[in-house]
Amino acid sequence: MRKVAVIGAGMTKFVRRALETPKELSFEATKAALDSCGLRLEDIECVAHGSAPDAFDGVHQKGEYLADGCGGWNKPTMRVFVGGATGVHAIIHGWYHVASGMFDTCLVVCEEKMSNAMPHAQGFFLTIFDHTTERALQPNLLWIFALEKNRYMQRYGYTKEDMALVAVKNKNQGLKHPASQFKDPVTLEDILNSEVMAYPVNRLDVSPVSDGAAAVVLASEKVAKRLTDKPVWVEGVGWSLDTAYWGTRDLYYPRYTEHAARMAYKMAGIREPHKQINIAEPYDPFGYKALHHMEGLLLSPRGKTVQLLRDGYFDMDGNLPMCPSGGLLGVGNPIAAAGMMKICELFWQLRGEAGERQVPGNPKLGVAQAWGDLMQVSSVVVMGS
Amino acid sequence: MSNRQYIQGGIGLSEDDIQQGKVFFAEDSLNCRYAWDMGVAIERYLRELKNGRIIAKSCNECRRIMVPPRMFCELCFRPSDDWVFVQDTGVVNTFSICYVNWDASRIKPGETPHLPAVIEIDGxxxxxxxxxRLGEVDPKDIKIGxxxxxxxxxxxxxxxxxTDIKYFKPYQEV
Known part of the structure; x- marks a missing residue:
């Protein structure tokens, strides 16, 4: 496999409801990514595209529908979709295109427009459950993530307040991100006093529904070195899928995340991830998920993560800054685009271009992860400067 | 140097923009209808639920008794073996107290919250x-285990x- 670099990144603002169409959002992010590295579409050899359920748009050939906005005209273009994990999975998909030697440049574009779905995108998640054994009970994702969170808390004696600390941290950090859909700081009391949606999940423990797009440009080593002094290398990739019988495995630990992480670390030559990784962008659609994933990523010992969080270990100036972007909780959660936003964040952080969010001390190695479907898939990418 | 210049687009609309017709929009309502076949394993599972029993299937290689039953073991990747009746009792592995319906609408004031749970089935x-779902229980009395x-x-x-099982309720062994 050849070395692959990220050489450019761009994204739209994340907003609750965008005026732009999915195609227009894709264009904005793609153009911004191309501009960031001074390339034009004719310099791009192929397109890797990620977007989550077709049902949000009601256009059931979403990849092809969006392709024009992703720069896909007259090029080898391919879409991936693994639920919430799509945003991080898409760069793995793009990485293969270049690492294989088939292409020297690849655009990776992720888009989501959730506001199309009426009255609320959450209702469409009913259709991801088994039609006979589960759907008749009328579940949604808030329910099952509440089940997972409750099990996780009970297993280690974590409290609702412990879990709410993540939302406070990420939401306030997100205010520094120019693409964030939020304007106001929050306190622990705000989180704990927000509406109880599905105990132990309150409304502000959950990332918002959003519209947005994000994109990066990948290049082979030869091309990357010609175009930039600061390539950010894709050092390792990994992904793993657990069974869709989600009730038949214990939810307190995301085993599949560990499998994906070990695959990525092995490729990156990382033996002690908690010592070697400088920045972590674990997937945080709900506050507890960031901690759950830090354990699955082997970046925090199981059952000790809250203590480390409280001790400031995951602060911007801590040993292992977590979600410097602000994460999905702080920036917004347009599903596939949110995962790609984490990739953009590592790119900017590792180049020292993250502005007021910049993690101090010249971080060299970062990990991004996303998670999806019936609490069963994780995609992990290690990036290094 | 900052990434700010590479963030463009994402023009936010407000509720007012929509409701007062300040922007155009098109509406559609899809009515997707399906008739799903139950398959070999779930057909039998449902037949037994109708009889008031829960049936599982074994894999004689990994020695799991699997519920819901399945025609192949996804771990060993081989056909499953024997039909086995299991109990209609179990243990709460985790639960939630939900004030939102499947479509994110809220339950009505005074309505009992939804009480979904993962139940580890005895046998x-x-x-x-x-x-x-859980029932005949005060939400504050529900405990894992x-x-x-x-x-x-x-x-x-x-x-x-x-849904032939209405819900699971707390149970003391005698």
């Missing part, structure tokens, strides 16, 4: 849980569906 392999038993619909009302 199936340890950790083999199914999602169902609590023993529960299925409350079945009357035989004449059962249709061969997971």
């Amino acid at each position: 199936a392999s340890k950790g083999m849980g199914i999602m169902h 609590m023993r529960v038993k299925a409350v079945w619909k009357p035989a004449e009302e059962r249709t061969g569906a997971i």
Whole structure:
């Protein structure tokens, strides 16, 4: 496999409801990514595209529908979709295109427009459950993530307040991100006093529904070195899928995340991830998920993560800054685009271009992860400067 | 140097923009209809639910008793072996108290919240849980590890569906 670099990144603002169409959002992010590295579409050899359920748009050939906005005209273009994990999975998909030697440049574009779905995108998640054994009970994702969170808390004696600390941290950090859909700081009391949606999940423990797009440009080593002094290398990739019988495995630990992480670390030559990784962008659609994933990523010992969080270990100036972007909780959660936003964040952080969010001390190695479907898939990418 | 210049687009609309017709929009309502075949394993599962029993399937290689039953073991990737009746009792592995309906609308004031749970079924392999609902219980009394038993619909009302079990309720062994 050849070395692959990220050489450019761009994204739209994340907003609750965008005026732009999915195609227009894709264009904005793609153009911004191309501009960031001074390339034009004719310099791009192929397109890797990620977007989550077709049902949000009601256009059931979403990849092809969006392709024009992703720069896909007259090029080898391919879409991936693994639920919430799509945003991080898409760069793995793009990485293969270049690492294989088939292409020297690849655009990776992720888009989501959730506001199309009426009255609320959450209702469409009913259709991801088994039609006979589960759907008749009328579940949604808030329910099952509440089940997972409750099990996780009970297993280690974590409290609702412990879990709410993540939302406070990420939401306030997100205010520094120019693409964030939020304007106001929050306190622990705000989180704990927000509406109880599905105990132990309150409304502000959950990332918002959003519209947005994000994109990066990948290049082979030869091309990357010609175009930039600061390539950010894709050092390792990994992904793993657990069974869709989600009730038949214990939810307190995301085993599949560990499998994906070990695959990525092995490729990156990382033996002690908690010592070697400088920045972590674990997937945080709900506050507890960031901690759950830090354990699955082997970046925090199981059952000790809250203590480390409280001790400031995951602060911007801590040993292992977590979600410097602000994460999905702080920036917004347009599903596939949110995962790609984490990739953009590592790119900017590792180049020292993250502005007021910049993690101090010249971080060299970062990990991004996303998670999806019936609490069963994780995609992990290690990036290094 | 900052990334700010590479963030463009994403023009936010407000509720007012939509409701007062300041922007155009098109509406559609899809009515997707399906008739799903139950398959070999779930057909039998439903037939037994109609009889007021829970049936599982074994894999004689990994020695799991699997519920819901399945025609192949996804771990060993081989055909599963024997049909095995399991109990209609179990243990709450985890639960939630939900004030939102499936479509994110809220339950009405005074309405009992939804009480979904993962229930590890007695007689199936340890950790083999199914999602169902709890009932006849004050939400504040629900605990992980609590023993529960299925409350079945009357035989004449059962249709061969997971909802033939109305819910699981707390249960003391005698």
